[in-house]
Amino acid sequence: MSTTSALKRPTQAERRARSRGALLESAARGLSRYGYGNLVLDEVARDAGYTRGALYHQFKDKEDLALAVIEWVNEHWMREVGAPAARQTDPVDELLTLARGHAAFCRREIARVVMALRLEFAGQQHPVGREIEQIWETGVKRCVKLIDAGRRAGSIPPGPPARAMALALLGALEGAVIALSGQSPDDELLAARAVTGVLGIDSSRALRSVTG
Amino acid sequence: MSTTSALKRPTQAERRARSRGALLESAARGLSRYGYGNLVLDEVARDAGYTRGALYHQFKDKEDLALAVIEWVNEHWMREVGAPAARQTDPVDELLTLARGHAAFCRREIARVVMALRLEFAGQQHPVGREIEQIWETGVKRCVKLIDAGRRAGSIPPGPPARAMALALLGALEGAVIALSGQSPDDELLAARAVTGVLGIDSSRALRSVTG
């Protein structure tokens, strides 16, 4: 009875996971708000209800923490935004679903973590920057494929190179979503509309994508 | 002869202005690349060919320097982007000219200084943040007026509140331009297209705006 109360006494693993989660979430908020350089670990720990001791016990150093946050955010994004969008059969629909999903996803405060870090480490030779760059590049490649597919299908008109289009699309999407900072419900529509503009398709598709 | 060679020997005022200009430009590049917190003044000075001594002689402190850079960039933007766009009579044309102009303006490395600082100081109570916020707000207000005018004229369809539209427009514009990072000549077209999307108008207007 004393050993396996299982509900009352938290096991070590549970305890560890709980702490780690709290620290990750706090760090995500912090990175989103202040960026990497301005993030002070004492605040991160305090916000999570711990001290820096706990933080350095769970993570090797500041860099390790940031990388863990990035991985954490990316996984959530994939699950809540990337995967659902992939179910769309039409390339344009997938891009618009992506836009809407991203807007909804970014209503949480972790919204700007990717863009903030991407700006901060652009052109640097920092591990965190490399990780961010890789995630970004994955997104770009995905968009390039969809744009190519859409053009073959005739739903996206010819124009600038697919890569330039993809860069503009993702940039405009992130920029719009951040500027709107979670203003529901217009954020979704306007994010989708920005995407239609870059693609050069009728902006009413942005509206239709919510019903379909 | 020794006193007023006028062309060979630079006067004190000229000397001062030259140094100040070099320091401002270096700081603008630095802020654009690294943001405020990660900007190290020793590098700024060295990049301009001076030491921190020169910097602290011309500017009170780091904050003063950043504010001067912001003012400097804003003035240039107004002259090269804001004013020319204001000559357009049609609201939509003005918005599209703004987009194209901004893309061209941002081909220089100072591109990201506004967005970088806006992200870094969002929600903070820092003088630099306030200054940036005010400039941003001025832009938003200008867009709101143009959107309202366009709607009255019937060239922009009804939809979300004008302020939300303006936020999305500027956000998408900045995001797209930064992501494209000066990729001429596609940057102009795609920036304009992102704007048409947000406005909910035909994206071919973006193309037409270059000829008109």
Next chain:
DNA sequence: ATGGTAACATACATATATGAATGTATGTAA
């Protein structure tokens, strides 16, 4: 030419944040 002042360089003092070292309490297994 020469005293004075402005433009800059150099040297120093201080603050802040990271990371390491050490200490303590809580959980787990023999």
Next chain:
DNA sequence: TTACATACATTCATATATGTATGTTACCAT
């Protein structure tokens, strides 16, 4: 219950960057 490991707190050492104080050189008026 005792021995040990893990989770976490606290303290300390170091590095880095800002800002200040002082020194040096270039310009300009008398």
